[in-house]
Amino acid sequence: MSIEANYEYRTGIGTDIHRLVGNRQLMLGGVEIAYPRGLLGHSDGDVLLHAVIDAILGAMSMGDIGAMFPDSDPQWKDADSSDLLFAVSRHAADRQWEIVNLDMIVHAEEPRLQPHKQQMKRTIASVLGIDFNSVNVKAKTSEGLGDIGAAQAISATAIVLLRRRLKRTL
Numbered sequence: 001m002s003i004e005a006n007y008e009y010r011t012g013i014g015t016d017i018h019r020l021v022g023n024r025q026l027m028l029g030g031v032e033i034a035y036p037r038g039l040l041g042h043s044d045g046d047v048l049l050h051a052v053i054d055a056i057l058g059a060m061s062m063g064d065i066g067a068m069f070p071d072s073d074p075q076w077k078d079a080d081s082s083d084l085l086f087a088v089s090r091h092a093a094d095r096q097w098e099i100v101n102l103d104m105i106v107h108a109e110e111p112r113l114q115p116h117k118q119q120m121k122r123t124i125a126s127v128l129g130i131d132f133n134s135v136n137v138k139a140k141t142s143e144g145l146g147d148i149g150a151a152q153a154i155s156a157t158a159i160v161l162l163r164r165r166l167k168r169t170l
Contacts, residue, residue, distance in 0.1 A: 009100070010162045014054025014064075016047040019147070028106060028113070028154070029120030029137060030082040030127060035111045039154060041049040041106045046081035048106055048137075049097035051158035052124065053081075053088050060097060075153035082127050089128045090161065101134045113139035125128040 006116045020026075025037030027046040039045030053065045063069075068091075069076045069084055074082075092099070103125065106113055117137045142149035 006166055007163050008166055010061075010097075011057040012055040012057065012059025012160050012162070014051040014056075014058060014158045014160075015155065016050035016054065016065075017066075017148075017153055018045045018047050019153045020040040020081075020135075020151065026111070027081065028116065029104075029158075030085075031116055031119045033111060033116055043079040043084065043167070045079050047154055047156040048120065048158070049081035049085045049124070050099060050158065051104065051156040052102060053085055055100070055158040055160040056088050056092055056162070057071055059090060059160055060077070060095060062091075068118045085124075085127050088156055093095040097163065098128050099134065100163050102128070102130075102158065102160045103136045103138075104115035104156060105138045105140055105146050106154065106156050107140050107142060109141050109144070109149050109151040115159070 005131055017039050018036040018039035021040045024032045024040065026035040026038040027044045029048040030046065039047060050065055057063055057068065117139060120137045121132055121135045125135045146156060147153040
């Protein structure tokens, strides 16, 4: 029996989108980005972390961010999405899941995200307690198309690979 046969693997995909509004800080990947508008949401609106949360919960077959942190619950009003991601990572670890790797895309016409991608990677890896090289962040524009292309919204997509050791029977 190979070593890999002793593990169960699962993938999860998450997406999120929020409208850009005035008088709000812009949080993406746990990083505050200087920009005159931020993302409208019940929490801090961090679409990238929300997509990661959905990907992890999906891989564990445990629903989505709305089930775990409902926007009808005032305790999550203006919540730091890094704290929500940390709680989900602890939830996964309690069930013996570990994150193998995480790949993400932020879809935004503006602001320009290239200068912030490495900090997003560092922040996400730190919150999840995983190697920096297991995290990838990409940024794409929508070439002027739709709400994202008109700089009215930002969305994110994430995919995660989880692994857990199978219990041996004697």
